[in-house]
Amino acid sequence: MPDRPFDGRAFRARRRAADLTQRQIAEAVGVQEAAVARWESETTKPLPETLPILARLLGMSLDTLFPREGKPDLADLRADAGYSQKDTIAITKASTTSSVRKAESGVRRLSDELVALLAAAYGVSERALRAAQERSFGNAAPDEAEGTAMPSSLAEKIRFALDSTYSVGSAPSDAQIAAAVNDYAGAAVVSQADIRDLRTGVVTEAVPIVLEGMADMLGFKPAYFQSEDAVTRQVVEGLTLLASKRRGDVGQIAARGMGAEGLPADLLAIVNEVVAEYARRPGPGTSNPQR
Template sequence: MTPRQFDRKFARQTRRAKDLTLADVAKRLGHSGNWQVSAWEQGKKPVPSEKLAAYANALGVPLDRLAPRQGEPDLRDLRHDRGISLKEIPAIIQAKSDGPVKNAERGVRPLADEYAARLAEKYEVSLEQLRAAEVRSSRGHVAPVDTPTPAVESPRTLAEKIAHLIRCKFPDAPPTDHALAQAINAKAGLDVITTEQMQALRTGDQPPAAILGAVPEGTLYDALGSYFGCSPLYFRGKEEQVLQTMEGLRLLANLDDLSPEDVVLQARGGEGGFSRPLLAALNAALEKLKGEGRGSQGR
């Protein structure tokens, strides 16, 4: 996918030049409030790519000027350029679900000829252009219909983990490196990373330590975890995760006034949360560590 790069400065200048308020643009986009448009203009949130066409219409400017794109579009890009959601797809292709298009956009299997013809007409492109975009969606190869989808390996490197979270959290509108850097710096409360460093970190061109210099990895991981809504431990290697978790358990084990039940209550947040087997394992580990701690004190 080749995401468009939203030009927020151009958007603001155009809106003001046309004497439009944030509320005016929000109303044209069908929003009840203007906070989203304001966040987009300030670069605090990425504009969903399926909203860009409507945004350009609201400002009365070409889409390619508001959000230029480098390279050729894939299948999802063509849909977003027309401002069409997946919910509208069944009626367009005259099918029971959006599955055929969703699978083609993911490179799982090609579109049937009748679906491709209807989409090309709706997207206002030739059938050849649509098929070319379909190939780009599959990164150069569309899997045959009978070929099962290959299993996806778990992300291992920091770059792979960041890319995985971007795909999961922002499937339709991946944030730019600039937006990511701004968001991470805001979460950290200081300038942790630049746009160029974020790009290098995301692509894995260099090790994190070489990219960030003197910035502690812990500070970056805390900010990344806060932004993506996951534990900072996720960004560390498996060995680091185990060691840090064990250190936490050892610390708990040394708190004589803290019972296993207290730890369980904290982990569960009062109610719900971890499964019974996991809680039992945590209790056993804590009891064992407490025993080890007391045994070493008695020697």
């Protein structure tokens, strides 16, 4: 974690130039006046999440007043946004800071949902937040790695998901994964041996409910485990049905008669919404009675 350097004497000079007292700084930050005095005498340093407030008080940018060398990790992004770990409870709507704390400590990665929530709160893109997360785990971020091959087969995706979600030695066993998937499905749909075969590449395909259960356990979106062909096929199915409706071949579209993956609910909703819009439009040479 590349800390932003705090020079107490330089800060004192800038505070005085801004005609601010130690008491005014203390009241704005929410600390005792003595704490500001200790910062300026370099006895102690302010918390990282306090630096953005100090920069605003002095009318300077954070990077100008407290320039950081190196790229930020997760804790840095949080601090730069002015949040403490405790503050993230309100952002994530969780009961504890466990998920954020574990991600910042390089123990367990954030779920897709938490990535989206924190990125919005921190004012960065989800890609930037994921890159910072990789630095928290001591890894080169995706935009910093050279020649990194993305997993393609189902076995590679499972192993990558486990390696990137859990620290060494803490990943769930095949039996634990199977139990979680069966709990998600509400029935015994997979065994320990089945998970082992999928993880090692002995078996290369799995039914959707198994993939959904694994995605739910690991905090990934289900589409992560699908092949590119499957995702492409879903989009093509949706567009084909939309074209059929435009020709008047079909009515309201239902998710049936498709491939094993089926049309995703969100894509289906979008297609039906557009279908409904076409149905409301007048045909060639007719007037719109609603106007």
